[in-house]
Amino acid sequence: MARPRVREKLLDAAYALFRDDGAAALTTRGVAAKAGTTEASVFNNFGAKAGLLRALVNERLPQLIEAKDCVKHGDTTDLRLWLEQVYSSAEQFYIAVAPLTTPFWVGNIHDSTGDVLSEILFPVHSVLCERLQALQQSAKISPSIDTHAVASLLIGAALHNALNVIARELVGSDGSQLERGTGNAASSAVVDQVYGILTT
Template sequence: MSRLETRLKVFGAAVELIAEQGYSATTVEAIAERAGVAKGTVFYNFGSKEGLFAALLEHSIAKLADALAESAGQGGSGLESLDAVVLGQLRFFAEHGPFARVLLAEMWRTAWQDAVAQLRAKALGVYADVLRRAAANGEIRADLDVETAATAVFGMVLTVSIERRAIYPERPLEETHATLVELLHGRVR
């Protein structure tokens, strides 16, 4: 197994366990066991539990930002791009549900401020860029605070993604997306 494959297995085990029981209750031993690797392999690759979590956040946020940026490119107008980014985020969290729970529950601690900054710059930055473009095109209010709006939209979609997975897993993703888009369009215009 390559080093990258090992890291990805450890990331998968770590995000599942942290989503299930929280960061504090999750041990390196449990992560190693779930990943099917030796405890020393985790320490060799990440140095510590904190190093592992920081690397997990960096890796996962980069994947999320890439997915959002790819989605943004699928829309024509600013609002179409916003709709595409919302759908991209819903799809990402449908596929990576444990990471959504980790983001909501664990990431906002002061110890992870670098990860929060990365999330703001990369993932929320996609939303802010799309909203700026929509404002410049006259599709939404020109006076909209796009930074706050980007955070609000991201948080709304994150929360709805977790609820959909936990309570309404049979609800079609497209139905959830349509509701979110209707709410957004009504507020940003």
């Protein structure tokens, strides 16, 4: 049975571990120990580790609160400035939340000198940048296009849509797993916008 005070203690403990020791410290046993309770309390209050992580992100990360506030209440008098602020606050949120998942999709990403191997960390983005640069050289797209920015726009939108698909699979209204789908309308709109950028 879930208990509100225990739940809050577990969330406080999870946030403290995440803030002080990083995502690797977020084990159900470690959170329970930090909260001074049992591991069973984690499962009673959150169902599973995924539930704990979801609650941690939604209820404790200040970056999410700041990003939502910027989107909902930011001054749009200067639209470009507001878009920059939205981008910055969203980026800070993703920087904060990404460590919760990166151990699952990133291996050793440094070369022998310690430099980040971006082609391993972001393989599709790297290849897309190279291809766009080749298209520039063949005069198929404008030489003034920032290929890195366009690749980031397209791949970032794909990442966002992929996360939406995953979220829909995880949370069905009746508790069942939802059928895999794609954000076709959203992805078509993004592709149209990127195509417009590349061809004008």
